[in-house]
Amino acid sequence: MKRTDPVIHNRGKMDGPLTSKQLDSYEDNGYLMLDDVFSDEEVSIMSEHLNDTLAAQRGQKSETVVLEPEGDEVRSIFEVHKHNDFFSRLAANEHLVKAAQQLLGSDVYITQSRINFKPGFSGKEFYWHSDFETWHVEDGMPNPRAVSCSIILTDNYEYNGPLMLIPGSHQWYVSCPGETPDANYEQSLQKQELGVPDPESLNKLFEKAGKQIDRATGKAGMVLFFESNTMHGSSGNISPLPRSNAFFVYNSLENQLEEPFGNAKPRPEFLANRDQIKPIQPRSTFKEKAGLK
């Protein structure tokens, strides 16, 4: 089903760092990669904080800390924008927040944040999915007016399981097979809860993309913005190279979570923030860090 919502909301309303060409590219593809946001020094500082934070959580038990399936290595830590000074400032980074404001056409807040550390040799695949489907059905996000921002903190190569995206896929809602033809927008999204996108639909998205799959490869420090409905996934990582990143989901202040549109109970706060929402005030991450030390 063709998307009816805009991709860039209220274009031109909010000032920000993204050029007209970058906005066009995001609108066409459903994602945008930026390699000029952070300096090498800033990348080192971010990596250090990420590693320190993971090391500090080792052996801890907490709802927001996800361990590897085998062993007790920390895989992800959620809610870092609330519980960690450095990542609070990074989530509010002027460049990132203003870019998100430009894309979403309003003030923004964080619905979910995490840092990820994926060891080499054993990273598992993530099958194709659109985040908005989960956020709508399970979290009650009304419309696709959110953007994920991944700050990549290790070099990403073709061979260490980089994020893959189908260009233009954000323009289509994929329904599950067997759906009644007259199903409406919300019903079709609810059905997706039951399974993964079917091969026929994925084939169609792939054909429409001119048989292209893009990969988020690049140097540490690269920033990837991708639209909430963009179809993405990743292969496993048998290479020796670990992959780590900081991940923030910015949502429009005008698109706050309601009751879930599916039948399930809302997911917990650490996966989908709905309490005490207020707009992020953009600030400079690294200058303030110097002051805080």
Place this chain on the structure above:
Amino acid sequence: MKRTDPVIHNRGKMDGPLTSKQLDSYEDNGYLMLDDVFSDEEVSIMSEHLNDTLAAQRGQKSETVVLEPEGDEVRSIFEVHKHNDFFSRLAANEHLVKAAQQLLGSDVYITQSRINFKPGFSGKEFYWHSDFETWHVEDGMPNPRAVSCSIILTDNYEYNGPLMLIPGSHQWYVSCPGETPDANYEQSLQKQELGVPDPESLNKLFEKAGKQIDRATGKAGMVLFFESNTMHGSSGNISPLPRSNAFFVYNSLENQLEEPFGNAKPRPEFLANRDQIKPIQPRSTFKEKAGLK
């Protein structure tokens, strides 16, 4: 443990199509990709034969036909150089056999052959391994004097799980952790039977390769030769694109299988030919095909 066997055997003894530069590259890297062996028309003929052969086997039960874990789709057919006219001729293809003779420095025969068809969306990963370890321990291959030849019959992209190789890895035998320091060559190989290569050894191979992993990407018709001890593997394939190939293992006539060097029984003939071995006579695959029709 450093390899003591040569990579190219009796260099210069056998005539063939590989240039001195190509031989050097194979010697250094442990593999070689050729994109000028087959014409587009020949690729079409090969693909047609592959698809026809797979289709003909659908629903059949046979030791040499391997089905997908779920469903009854054919995944691989072994022994195609014995049971199929076209693939017999392809296994004897002048260009391929003479290249194998140049690399192995003698007459050659086929120890194993198969055609593979890997559907899109669901292809599973193959973890890092060196074939020679299995062939030595389980099949009784005396020395690393064999070469695998894969004729790729679908375009291979970065995102559909291409074969990955660690350049230079053929120069090292990887022992399993815990081995006694004075273990000899065969003992170290036998130990590998017990598990997969350990992360430390893979890291070392990766470091020695200058932190490189190569991928066999390219157009349909590409031919990949890789040395029996080259460390290789592949990620899963969640892309919509299937991958198919024809696969022949050429062994030196002077390196025929003996009793397995491990404790296991020899694997069956269709996985490791040891009966009625005779050298392949190189012939032209496609001209003869025209004659046979």
